[in-house]
Amino acid sequence: MTQDQSKPTGPDFFRGISLSDLPDGGKLVGHYGDEQVLLVRRGTEVFATAATCTHYGGPLVEGLLVGDTVRCPWHHACFDLRTGEALHAPAFNPLACWSVEQRDDRIFVGQKRKWTAPKPRDGSSGQIPGxxxxxxxxxxxxxxxxxxxxxxxxxxxxxxxxxxxxxxxxxxxxxxxxxxxxxxxxxxxxxxxxxxxxxxxxxxxxxxxxxxxxxxxxxxxxxxxxxxxxxxxxxxxxPVRLTIPGADQSHVRTLRSFADCKAIIERAAKARSAIVLGASFIGLEVAAALRARDIEVHVVAPDKRPMERVLGSQMGDFIRALHEEHGVVFHLEDTASSIDGRKMKLSSGDTLATDFVVAGIGVxxxxxxxxxxxxxxxxxxxxxxxxxxxxxxxxxxxxxxxxxxxxxxxxxxxxxxxxxxxxxxxxxxxxLGHREKFAAVPFFWSQHYDVSINYVGHAGQWDEIAVDGDIAAKDCLLHFKRAGRTLAVASIFRDIESLQAEVEMEGQIAN
The missing domain is CATH 3.50.50.60 (FAD/NAD(P)-binding domain)
Known part of the structure; x- marks a missing residue:
């Protein structure tokens, strides 16, 4: 999840690089001592920050520059290049920053700057609450x-x-x-x-x-x-709780809290098989995680395709195939009707044996x-x-x-x-009285084995999905449209385009 920073790579910024090696709008990763550093040029200014996102360690050199900020390609955190401050979640910790000097058409990185907290912003209205x-x-x-x-x-x-x-x-x-x-x-x-x-x-x-x-x-x-x-x-x-007979047994779990997760891990340590109820994001992420523990996994869900309601039929077919490649067995257009010990009866009449159950049927x-x-x-x-x-x-x-x-x-x-x-x-x-409108573009990511799906915007309904690239090849951008207008964009390994879609949507909000 985080990158190994033990062996710095790239040019030694202490010794300097030529200004021509960093064009306007360019990004370059090198090192200062044992630390990886990102250099960014914006016009005549050059900024030096830590090279990886403070959230999960995403490589900022592969991110997007927007004004005097850089956005992480993985989960869209945003940082101020001047101060290192984390401006947008999911990152909260600031980036380290270094001093930069330009001499004789060369760029040199100096000492790491001491972090100083940003000054309180102006413009609050009313009395500060106690x-x-x-x-x-x-x-x-x-x-x-x-x-x-x-x-x-x-x-x-x-x-x-x-x-x-x-x-x-x-x-x-x-x-x-x-x-x-x-x-x-x-x-x-x-x-x-x-x-x-x-x-x-x-x-x-x-x-x-x-x-x-x-x-x-x-x-x-x-x-x-x-x-x-x-x-x-x-x-x-x-979590929505199961109400079928047998749902109150100790080996029937939901996943929401840290304690829930620990209880599932404890079950998984002694189990050979599990049933996941629900083919949503949580359900299928649980399925992928349990497969990583070499547990046989069956997914039971009423849907015709996994995640079709949010991502459409083509992406749903891809997600099903991806999980099947990793050994997951699907029982779609079916539901659990009762649980008797280690046996689950389905509404279709089939019976499945399992060591434990994880219900991911919504919240x-x-x-x-x-x-x-x-x-x-x-x-x-x-x-x-x-x-x-x-x-x-x-x-x-x-x-x-x-x-x-x-x-x-x-x-x-x-x-x-x-x-x-x-x-x-x-x-x-x-x-605190700042009267700031909430105008952020919704964003989420979902991880399935080595595939991460990023989604920006919100499309409760759409009448067209325009596919750019090849979903099966894990290289695609999907535009969810209604009346010709893009409401949301889903992507697989198109990180920079996902960021660009987010910025474009923000521009539409501003206008």
Whole structure:
């Protein structure tokens, strides 16, 4: 997942390179001492930063330059070339930066610059809140508390989570960590010291009973009360539970939390076979991860093709073939009707034997608190362009939020990790009074063996899929169109074009 940085390659930037070796708009990887460095030229200026993304180590030399920023080709994080600051999730850590000097048509890299936190931005309106409460310990909640402190907010932050673990890198739970390819210390988004150092009152295993709008307090299940001036609801989603006979047995699992993932890994250590219910992104990522552990995997799903609803029939056929090449057995247009010990009966009448079951049959937004508080709902919590709910001072972000998407012109709700993080960042700034519209283009990625599918935009419905390249050859770009307008783009190994599509969509938003 991360690249080996033990052997620096490329030119020695301490000794310098010719200015002609770095044309305007060019990128070049070399090293300064033992560290890989990326040089970028923008007009007469040259910037030197770390060469890899601080998220998963993506090679920034293969990324896209947009103004004075560079975007990672893997998961679309964005960094300021001048300061190294991580501007857009999924990266939070800044890039290291080096000083650069130009002498006699040569470029020399000097000492690494000391990181300095960015100055608080201007333009906040209203009074800075004294107490901010975040309900939820997932992507949006973490991004919000990180952004609040990065914006140098000095007030009280209480983060309430009913999970037993501090915020974790959830995408990894169905990918490399589940496959046994990532160590456990990669999973927490931040260690315990982060919350202590930043004076974030993180309360785990804590349930919220309701929100008192009149007194502006969060009421806990143990009857404790936490006052707020601004409140962010980031309660996320929960797995849809099986309701068939036998679904309550201990070897029938779902995957959402760190604890869920550990329980599946524990089962997998002693198992020969598994059944995955659902041919969605999570279900098939679980299937791929279990195949990496040499477990026989059967996938049962009502769909005619995997992921057809989101990616269309051609990509669905490709994904099925890819998994079948790796030994997955599909039982499509079928569902589980009962589980009796190690045997699962299907609605078709077939019976499958298995050591354990993972149900990936979807999730539903956790909107109960918002509903009980009387906030406006519409298949999610309704928010405005600033992610504020129908109640002033209460914001919502992540899987529960339905927001006015300026690209599609529709009110949408999506369950994407990067979207949740970026909404958490925007909500944090708006709780501080910055009035920043959420206009990020939705993005997600899904990993299947050695194939990563990137998706930008949002196409709930389309009337045409224009394919550029060859899907079977794992070299393609798919444009999902409605009435001739591209609403979303999916890609396999077309990273730079995926980034370009994102920027083009952003331009359409701006206009």
């Amino acid at each position: 107490k901010i409460v975040i309900v939820g310990g997932g992507a949006a909640g973490f991004a919000a508390v990180e952004t609040l402190r990065r914006e140098q907010y000095q007030g009280s932050i209480v983060m309430i989570s009913d999970d037993q673990a501090a915020p974790v890198d959830r995408p990894n739970l169905s990918k490399d960590y589940l496959a046994g390819k990532a160590p456990e210390d990669w999973i927490p988004l931040r260690g315990e010291k982060f919350y202590l150092k930043n004076n974030i009152d993180l309360r785990l295993n804590t349930k919220v009973a309701h929100i008192d709008l009149h007194s502006r307090e969060v009421i806990l299940a143990d009857e404790g009360r936490i006052p707020y001036d601004r409140l962010l609801l980031a309660t996320g989603a929960e 539903r937004p956790r909107t109960g608190l918002a509903e009980k508080a009387g906030l406006s709902l519409d298949r999610g919590v309704v928010v405005d362009a600033f992610l504020e709910t129908s109640e002033p001072g209460i914001f919502a972000a992540g899987d529960i939020a339905r927001w006015p998407d300026p690209h599609s012109g529709e009110n949408i709700r999506v369950e994407h990790w990067v979207v949740a993080e970026r909404q958490g960042q925007t909500a944090a700034r708006n709780m």
